[in-house]
Amino acid sequence: MHDLADRLDRLCRLLGGGELARRAREYGVAEHLERVLGAVRDGTDPERVRADLEALDEGFARHGIDGLTTRTRAYPRLSGTVGHPVLRGWVCPATHRCSRFTQHDTGTPGGDAGPVCEALGTPLVWVEIEL
Numbered sequence: 001m002h003d004l005a006d007r008l009d010r011l012c013r014l015l016g017g018g019e020l021a022r023r024a025r026e027y028g029v030a031e032h033l034e035r036v037l038g039a040v041r042d043g044t045d046p047e048r049v050r051a052d053l054e055a056l057d058e059g060f061a062r063h064g065i066d067g068l069t070t071r072t073r074a075y076p077r078l079s080g081t082v083g084h085p086v087l088r089g090w091v092c093p094a095t096h097r098c099s100r101f102t103q104h105d106t107g108t109p110g111g112d113a114g115p116v117c118e119a120l121g122t123p124l125v126w127v128e129i130e131l
Contacts, residue, residue, distance in 0.1 A: 004046055007053050007069040011036065014068070029059030090115050090124035100124070 014020045024033040032052040039049045053069050060068045089103040094117065102115055102124070115124045 004050060004053075006071075008036075008040065008049075010069045010071075011053070011056075023060070023063075023065075024056065027059045027063050029056050032056045032059065085130075087129040089127065091127050093117050093122050093125045094120060 011020075021030070021033060024030040032055040035044075035052045036049055036056065038044065039052070057066075057068045057070060060066070089101050092098045092100050098119075100117075114126065116122065117124055
């Protein structure tokens with residue numbers, strides 16, 4: 001479990017500009033954010049804060065934003081399954097790659113119909129990453 005202070009640090013850094021609060025309302029977890037902020041002001045029970053941070057992280061993860069207050073997440077294998085999940089998508093073709101990753105669903109792996117790198121004018125590279 002990540003240290004509570006580290007998680008609150010990450011949350012505080014994301015609060016500027018109001019986007020975090022807007023998305024929390026949009027994702028139905030605004031009450032958890034408000035409780036965490038209230039706890040920071042009032043010094044509420046750390047376990048209650050942890051529970052609200054978990055709920056906040058889960059609410060954002062359901063909308064594709066994982067690890068809101070944690071750095072990384074591990075997904076344990078379901079008993080009875082074999083292998084590892086595979087992340088498939090397109091990445092930058094440059095020697096010094098940018099961080100672009102897309103799961104664009106048109107085209108074929110290695111084909112010319114996939115998404116294109118605008119900087120190089122060449123197709124992105126299809127990758128399959130075993131998690």
